[in-house]
Amino acid sequence: xxxxxxxxxxxxxxxxxxxxxxxxxxxxxxxxxxxxxxxxxxxxxxxxxxxxxxxxxxxxxxxxxxxxxxxxxxxxxxxxxxxxxxxxxxxxxxxxxxxxxxxxxxxxxxxxxxxxxxxxxxxxxxxxxxxxxxxxxxxxxxxxxxxxxxxxxxxxxxxxxxxxxxxxxxxxxxxxxxxxxxxxxxxxxxxxxxxxxxxxxxxxxxxxxxxxxxxxxxxxxxxxxxxxxxxxxxxxxxxxxxxxxxxxxxxxxxxxxxxxxxxxxxxxxxxxxxxxxxxxxxxxxxxxxxxxxxxxxxxxxxxxxxxxxxxxxxxxxxxxxxxxxxxxxxxxxxxxxxxxxxxxxxx
Amino acid sequence: xxxxxxxxxxxxxxxxxxxxxxxxxxxxxxxxxxxxxxxxxxxxxxxxxxxxxxxxxxxxxxxxxxxxxxxxxxxxxxxxxxxxxxxxxxxxxxxxxxxxxxxxxxxxxxxxxxxxxxxxxxxxxxxxxxxxxxxxxxxxxxxxxxxxxxxxxxxxxxxxxxxxxxxxxxxxxxxxxxxxxxxxxxxxxxxxxxxxxxxxxxxxxxxxxxxxxxxxxxxxxxxxxxxxxxxxxxxxxxxxxxxxxxxxxxxxxxxxxxxxxxxxxxxxxxxxxxxxxxxx
Numbered sequence: 001x002x003x004x005x006x007x008x009x010x011x012x013x014x015x016x017x018x019x020x021x022x023x024x025x026x027x028x029x030x031x032x033x034x035x036x037x038x039x040x041x042x043x044x045x046x047x048x049x050x051x052x053x054x055x056x057x058x059x060x061x062x063x064x065x066x067x068x069x070x071x072x073x074x075x076x077x078x079x080x081x082x083x084x085x086x087x088x089x090x091x092x093x094x095x096x097x098x099x100x101x102x103x104x105x106x107x108x109x110x111x112x113x114x115x116x117x118x119x120x121x122x123x124x125x126x127x128x129x130x131x132x133x134x135x136x137x138x139x140x141x142x143x144x145x146x147x148x149x150x151x152x153x154x155x156x157x158x159x160x161x162x163x164x165x166x167x168x169x170x171x172x173x174x175x176x177x178x179x180x181x182x183x184x185x186x187x188x189x190x191x192x193x194x195x196x197x198x199x200x201x202x203x204x205x206x207x208x209x210x211x212x213x214x215x216x217x218x219x220x221x222x223x224x225x226x227x228x229x230x231x232x233x234x235x236x237x238x239x240x241x242x243x244x245x246x247x248x249x250x251x252x253x254x255x256x257x258x259x260x261x262x263x264x265x266x267x268x269x270x271x272x273x274x275x276x277x278x279x280x281x282x283x284x285x286x287x288x289x290x291x292x293x294x295x296x297x298x299x300x301x302x303x304x305x306x307x308x309x310x311x312x313x314x315x316x317x318x319x320x321x322x323x324x325x326x327x328x329x330x331x332x333x334x335x336x337x338x339x340x341x342x343x344x345x346x347x
Numbered sequence: 348x349x350x351x352x353x354x355x356x357x358x359x360x361x362x363x364x365x366x367x368x369x370x371x372x373x374x375x376x377x378x379x380x381x382x383x384x385x386x387x388x389x390x391x392x393x394x395x396x397x398x399x400x401x402x403x404x405x406x407x408x409x410x411x412x413x414x415x416x417x418x419x420x421x422x423x424x425x426x427x428x429x430x431x432x433x434x435x436x437x438x439x440x441x442x443x444x445x446x447x448x449x450x451x452x453x454x455x456x457x458x459x460x461x462x463x464x465x466x467x468x469x470x471x472x473x474x475x476x477x478x479x480x481x482x483x484x485x486x487x488x489x490x491x492x493x494x495x496x497x498x499x500x501x502x503x504x505x506x507x508x509x510x511x512x513x514x515x516x517x518x519x520x521x522x523x524x525x526x527x528x529x530x531x532x533x534x535x536x537x538x539x540x541x542x543x544x545x546x547x548x549x550x551x552x553x554x555x556x557x558x559x560x561x562x563x564x565x566x567x568x569x570x571x572x573x574x575x576x577x578x579x580x581x582x583x584x585x586x587x588x589x590x591x592x593x594x595x596x597x598x599x600x601x602x603x604x605x606x607x608x609x610x611x612x613x614x615x616x617x618x619x620x621x622x623x624x625x626x627x
C-alpha cells in the first residue's frame with residue numbers, strides 16, 4: 001500500500017449519538033480514519049461496537065451528530081440529502097441481510113433499473129437491457145434472471161443481486177456491511193471470492209465491515225479495531241494479525257476459531273462479560289472494564305491513538321511501554337506474548 | 348399467470364372460503380345481470396297481490412304494495428353492493444393516503460393519528476347517523492358518511508405496516524441510491540401495503556352493507572324509494588307480524604353477503620399472514 005496516495009474518504013472526529021437527554025446511546029464516539037484510493041479497509045468489532053453505524057454514516061444513511069466526512073476533500077457530513085443525491089453514484093452499500101434488502105414486489109430488472117434510472121445511466125431500452133445483463137453477468141448470474149422476483153433466489157444469489165445493484169451506478173467506493181453474516185458458510189466463500197475479484201477488476205475502494213477475522217485477513221489491506229464506538233487499533237492487516245498491540249485486538253484474535261481446537265494455547269486471553277452499555281460507557285479507556293491489563297490510571301483520561309510504528313496506531317499506552325517484548329513470528333507468537341503478559345498481571 | 352393460480356390454490360385451500368367466494372360471485376352476478384334478463388318490473392305495483400306469502404309465482408312473496416320480493420332483493424342488491432364497494436374503495440384510498448403519510452413522515456404522525464383516534468372514539472353507527480343528518484339523506488351521502496367512518500380503520504392498519512416497511516433494508520438501499528422520497532413511497536412502500544389493504548377492503552365492504560342497512564332501518568340512510576336491502580327491511584317493519592317474509596328474505600340476503608365477505612376476508616388474511624398459515 002502506497003502511503004502517499006491521497007485518501008478517498010477522510011473521517012475526523014465522527015460522532016453519532018442516538019436519542020437525546022442525559023444518556024444518549026453513543027454508537028460512534030469520536031472516530032477518525034482515512035480510506036485510501038483502491039484500498040480495502042476492514043472494520044472489526046463485537047456486536048454493538050458501532051461498525052454498521054460508521055458504514056451508514058459514511059454514505060449518509062444516518063446523519064452524524066458531529067465530525068467531518070470528507071469525500072475527496074469535500075465535507076459531506078452536513079450537506080442536504082438533495083446535495084447528496086448526485087454524490088450517491090460514487091458511494092454505495094451492500095447490506096447484511098439479502099432477504100430484506102431486495103423489494104419483494106420488484107423484478108430483478110426493476111431493482112437494477114431503478115439504480116440506473118436514478119442516476120440517468122444506460123438510457124434507452126436496448127442499452128438498459130444490455131447493461132442489466134452485463135451487471136448480472138458481472139456477479140455471476142444468468143441474464144435471464146432479470147425477469148424473476150427476489151423470492152425465487154437463494155440467499156447467496158440475492159446477495160449477488162445486492163452487489164449488482166450497488167455496482168450499477170459505477171461507484172468508486174463501497175461499504176460492505178457484514179455482507180456474509182446472513183449466508184451459509186459454503187456460500188460465504190463464493191461471495192468473498194466475488195468481492196475480491198470485483199475489487200481487482202473494478203479497482204474498488206471498500207470499507208469491509210465484519211466480525212469474521214479470517215475474511216478480514218483475506219480481503220483487507222488495513223484493519224480498524226473498534227470497541228464501543230472508539231478505535232482501539234489501526235494497522236496494516238499483516239502487522240495487526242502478527243503483532244497486535246492493543247489488549248482488545250489480542251483478545252479478539254485469541255477468540256477467533258482455529259481449525260484444530262486442541263492446538264489452541266492454554267492461556268488464551270478470553271474476555272469475560274459483555275460489552276458495556278454505550279449509553280453509559282466507562283470513563284477513560286472504554287475497554288478497561290474487561291481489559292486484563294487495566295490499571296487505575298486507565299479510568300482517568302481517554303487514551304489517544306498514537307502511531308507506534310509506521311501506519312500502525314494503537315490506543316493502549318500500557319502495551320506501547322513494553323512493546324519491546326513483541327515477537328515477530330506470527331499469530332502464535334503474539335498469543336504467547338500475550339500469555340506472558342496476562343500471567344504477569346495475575347501474579 | 349403462474350402466480351395467480353398459486354395464489355388461488357392457497358386461498359381456496361379451505362373449502363369454506365371457496366364456498367363463500369362462489370356465493371359472493373353469484374350474488375354479485377345476479378345483482379348486476381338479472382335485472383337485464385328478467386322482464387318482471389321490481390317497481391310494478393299490484394294491489395291485488397299485496398303481502399302474498401312465498402309461492403311458486405312469487406318465490407319470496409310480495410311486499411305491502413304487491414311488488415315481487417325476489418325481484419326487489421336482486422334489484423336492491425345492486426344498490427347495497429354498490430354502496431359496499433364504493434365505501435370500501437373510498438375509505439381504502441383515503442385511509443391509505445393518511446396512514447402512509449403518518450407512518451412515513453414522523454412529524455405528521457402525531458397530528459394525523461390524534462384526529463384518527465378522535466374519530467375512532469365515536470361508535471361507528473353514531474358517527475354515521477350524525478354525518479348523514481348533516482349531509483342529508485341520499486345514496487351518495489350515505490357512501491360519503493360511511494367512508495368517513497371507516498377511513499380511520501384503514502389509516503391505522505396502513506400506518507402500522509408503513510412503520511415496519513420503512514425500516515426494511517430495501518428502503519435504505521433505495522435511499523442510498525438517491526431515489527426520491529416520492530418514488531420510495533409509491534414504488535417501495537405502497538406495493539408492500541397491498542396485502543393488509545386488501546384484507547381491510549373485504550371487511551369494510553361487509554361492514555358498509557351492514558351499516559347501510561342499519562342507517563336505512565333507522566331512517567337516516569338511503570331514501571325509501573331506492574330499494575336497498577336496508578330500506579326494504581325498514582319499510583316492511585310495520586307488516587312484519589303479518590308478513591314475516593318481507594323482513595326475512597332481505598335479511599337473509601344481507602347475512603349471506605356479509606358472511607361470505609367476512610369469510611373471504613379471513614381467507615385472504617390467513618393466506619397473507621405466514622404466522623396464521625396452517626402447514627398443509
